Amino acid sequence: MEALEEKESPIDFNVFVGAETGIFKGLNLNTKAVIRKNINSIKTLTRDYGITALAWGNQEQTEVLVACKNRTVQVYDTDNNEYVATQQIDVGEGPIVSLARYNGVTLTAVKSGQVTLWRNNDPLEINALHTGDTLARMRQSPVSPNLIATGGKENELQLWDLEKPESSLFKAKNVRHTMLNLRVPVWVTDMAFLEDNRTVAISTRYKTIRLYDPGRQRRPVMAFDWGEYPLTCIAPVSGSGTKVVVGSAHGRAAQFDFRGRSPEVPFHSFKGIAGAVRDIKCHPELSLTFMVGLDRFLRVYSLKSGRLLYNEYLKSRLNCLLIRDNMTAEEIIPVVQKKSVKRKKNVEKNEEIDVEEENKHSKTKMKKSDDDWAALTL
């Protein structure tokens, strides 16, 4: 596993993706070309190395934490392009579902519900699964890193403070019974801390999107269904306290705005996805969203227009995604420009694509002057 492909001058990858097969790829989206590279050597891989979670190891984003199916966490150094450490997690059962970093200490969550903060002497363990079957995901609040959210199958959303791990800060309450007085099943798949630092949104396997306000009540303040297929992931849109991007198991993704009169109507729905979406990330400054999934593509969409800006075929079924915060618009837009020129002959070449406008697709412009019209005869 430690073996790397030939060591060259380090490439500054700005997107990392982890595949089901254990293949870990770094991508460099830049002005000239897209460089992609398998970081792990395929010869030494087995399915046990299937990547289940990725997280940044430090604030400077020079280390990547990689969680494998065989319950190891590896630390990958992006400066030197090599693995620097490996740790075996021997708590609980099942694969690691999520990773995070708190005060320079790694935080892991396994499928059987144990959330562990691996402090040097005494690892702190939280059992997030007193009731229920499995833990699906753990997320850390970007604003206050000591705050984490957990949830899973028959396990409602819970918020925990790592400073006070004895009991959960907040435990959601299931929605009311249906019209037929039947209990509504619970299966939280993913959660998103919204930027207003107050509310948490979740997606469920039972097609619902819910918004919780822990300061107000234990039941969701907003809940609605979307589509006919399970929802797999949800990500907050940076720069807005009310928007989220949601992905489904049927290859659909859409942006929702909780504000407004009809939040259940997608703000934008992102077209062209063929398979289940497994991970969504939104860029912290640019209005871009990145998605990976079972259809083996990395896709970049504009959050403003909903257009597909860029896609890359990465050969393996992708599980998780990590993007660098300091990626600039220039790194994405030239790729788009190149593509749009290729697409249509009639597009005026070298047409500048406005970065602000986020590539409103250049419409086919027929060159037609008055002389042409005058020249037309029967």
Next chain:
Amino acid sequence: MPKGVGRWLNDVEEEGEEGEPVETKPSEDDEEMDPIFPVMGPGYGIKNKFLKRKKFKEAKVAKMQAKIEKARERFREKKAWRKAGNTGPPPTVKKEPTKLPHTIESLREPDLTYVEKDDDELAFEEATDKYAKYYEKAYEPKVLITSSYKLTGRTMAFISELRLIIPNSEFFFRRGTTVKKMVLKAVDRGFTDILVINEDRRWPNGFLLIHLPDGPAAYFRLTNPRICKDIRRTRSEITSHRPEVILNNFKTRLGQMIARMLGALFHYEPEFKGRRVCTFHNQRDFIFFRHHRYEFESSKRVNLRELGPRFTLRLQWLQDGAFDGDYEWVLKRHEMESSRRRFHL
């Protein structure tokens, strides 16, 4: 000026004089040659009937005149050749060799997901995926065939013939079970694949293939099912030998997966003595199934005798789990079928 006329004139700009197509020669900076698209006939797109007829007539006259002129030219050439004192038959003008006509298949847009040769990432994935054991010949496939809830005559006949084709397959009446329950039962009984033939209006129309124990599952739309009787064959011609399987023209990563799924229904070691061959041929995302027997007339000449049944499959979705789980690929017609020349398999 009517709208249609302007449109037609625009089309004409691309043509030569006399309405003949101009062959676009690839310029040096163009990497790929543009396909030659069919040229619309004279009068195409004109809505005014009289104008349209006039245009057509003019074009016809011009074409005839050109033909006559060409014949005259040829006659003059021959005359001049004789006058020069030559004898014998005059030299013939060499015809240009006819080009292969373009088809939608040959104009196919190259796909990003084409399978490349010697791709170690693909080789690794295939060596470790859910069908790896079959292709290592670790187990013999055992197929459960069933129908939708209600079974009528034609579907029954179709299933009976599938039973004869697929070795080691068993038919079970559905008896109102759900697919998910059936999956659990079939795993217990040692089946490796489930095949569900759906019917609508007493006609087979769906083909659900599930690999056990934990996926993948694929659903195909089934069209043009022809049982043996329809093509004037008898079932008694189908022997119990294990057939050879040909999986043809699956080019993309998705196509490769589908080919693996279909191939794994049959035993990995064909009995060549039986000379039976089952073909799944992919063309424009339609998978055509044909069933033949080789007939050796002499040591050189071989015939193919079709045995039946026939059917055509069109992939609708591919799911990761056994009828449960995330979708790996879903056909979304309006999003995906952006071009007539873009295919997924």
